[in-house]
Amino acid sequence: MGVDLGDIISRSKISLDEFAGKTFAVDAYNALYQFLAIIRGPTGEPLMDRQSRVTSHLSGLLYRTTNLAERGIRLVYVFDGKPPSLKDTEIKRRRTIRFEATTRYESALSTGKFEEAKRYAQATSSLKDLMIDDAHRLLRYLGVPIVQAPSEGEAQAAYMAARGDVWAAVSQDYDSLLFGARRLVRNLAISGKRKLPMREAYVQVEPELVDLTSTLQTLQLSREQLVDLGILIGTDFNPDGFKGIGPKTALKLVKEYGRVERIAEVNKDVVPPPELDRIREIFLRPAVTSNYTLEWRESDVESLVQFLCGERDFNEERVRTVVERARTAMAKESGKKTLESFFGS
DNA sequence: CTAAAGGA
DNA sequence: TCCTTTAGG
Numbered sequence: 001m002g003v004d005l006g007d008i009i010s011r012s013k014i015s016l017d018e019f020a021g022k023t024f025a026v027d028a029y030n031a032l033y034q035f036l037a038i039i040r041g042p043t044g045e046p047l048m049d050r051q052s053r054v055t056s057h058l059s060g061l062l063y064r065t066t067n068l069a070e071r072g073i074r075l076v077y078v079f080d081g082k083p084p085s086l087k088d089t090e091i092k093r094r095r096t097i098r099f100e101a102t103t104r105y106e107s108a109l110s111t112g113k114f115e116e117a118k119r120y121a122q123a124t125s126s127l128k129d130l131m132i133d134d135a136h137r138l139l140r141y142l143g144v145p146i147v148q149a150p151s152e153g154e155a156q157a158a159y160m161a162a163r164g165d166v167w168a169a170v171s172q173d174y175d176s177l178l179f180g181a182r183r184l185v186r187n188l189a190i191s192g193k194r195k196l197p198m199r200e201a202y203v204q205v206e207p208e209l210v211d212l213t214s215t216l217q218t219l220q221l222s223r224e225q226l227v228d229l230g231i232l233i234g235t236d237f238n239p240d241g242f243k244g245i246g247p248k249t250a251l252k253l254v255k256e257y258g259r260v261e262r263i264a265e266v267n268k269d270v271v272p273p274p275e276l277d278r279i280r281e282i283f284l285r286p287a288v289t290s291n292y293t294l295e296w297r298e299s300d301v302e303s304l305v306q307f308l309c310g311e312r313d314f315n316e317e318r319v320r321t322v323v324e325r326a327r328t329a330m331a332k333e334s335g336k337k338t339l340e341s342f343f344g345s
Numbered sequence: 346c347t348a349a350a351g352g353a
Numbered sequence: 354t355c356c357t358t359t360a361g362g
Binding site: 039041042046047048049050053054055056058059312313314315318 | 359360361362
């Protein structure tokens with residue numbers, strides 16, 4: 001689930017307008033999982049075409065990408081490669097959670113408890129190969145660039161944000177900061193009031209910006225210390241963190257003692273795991289590639305329509321409308337005649 | 346998640 | 354017109 005830094009770092013609410021003209025590297029798996037979890041029908045089933053192929057992720061990807069493009073926001077999607085072997089435990093843990101959620105979902109469904117079913121259904125999401133292929137195709141037809149990460153997509157996106165090839169990394173997880181992203185943007189979507197499922201509560205979902213330099217400045221930490229802080233709380237590579245240590249305590253300990261080894265000398269509950277240095281390496285010297293080009297092309301509207309409408313049962317008028325709106329808005333924003341000149345170089 | 350329909 | 358609910362695939 002990523003490292004739980006939410007309570008100790010400062011986030012600033014930002015209007016989408018301030019992002020106009022900027023480029024963002026999106027952690028694609030993070031986004032696709034969210035679409036898969038949230039875009040569901042009344043009984044908790046994801047959206048599907050006539051052949052029962054899931055389409056929730058395509059719906060989310062299409063609307064979000066075109067909506068943001070319409071506001072002058074350029075996205076590049078970064079896909080995961082092979083996860084580090086240290087992530088195996090976490091991957092197994094997630095599989096167990098999905099399995100249990102699936103069981104509960106099915107039993108709630110069979111007893112007619114649809115509201116309960118829907119709640120469990122959200123946790124059953126798993127990204128299949130076809131979904132990844134479909135997401136690739138959708139983005140290709142839209143003319144949106146894709147970067148294939150050698151390992152963690154979040155690390156690659158952070159690297160791109162660290163180099164300044166993009167303005168910020170986009171993810172719901174704070175790990176991007178540990179990976180060195182200069183800026184992290186969360187909730188990059190069309191803002192508005194959203195009602196929480198099963199509650200009478202509404203929340204204002206607005207994009208949030210986290211700046212790495214000012215975060216470190218405020219906390220009075222180095223990035224190495226931020227990584228150790230994350231390891232104390234728990235990361236995907238040591239999911240349990242340390243017994244009895246949450247964000248607040250971890251921050252205090254890191255500020256006082258500097259690094260995990262020194263904390264361990266004083267606190268018996270802190271036993272440095274043997275793979276401590278390997279975890280640090282994942283964040284501080286992640287496997288990334290500089291072999292990518294960020295080139296936005298004119299959308300291939302006919303291929304897109306053939307794919308989404310011909311193969312996946314989307315409504316043709318809707319698809320043409322959202323894509324066309326995005327194209328004209330961007331051409332207008334650039335003050336130039338074509339999308340190509342807007343996106344080019 | 347958004348877009349579109351439905352109610353106040 | 355604004356806000357809430359439902360459909361979409």
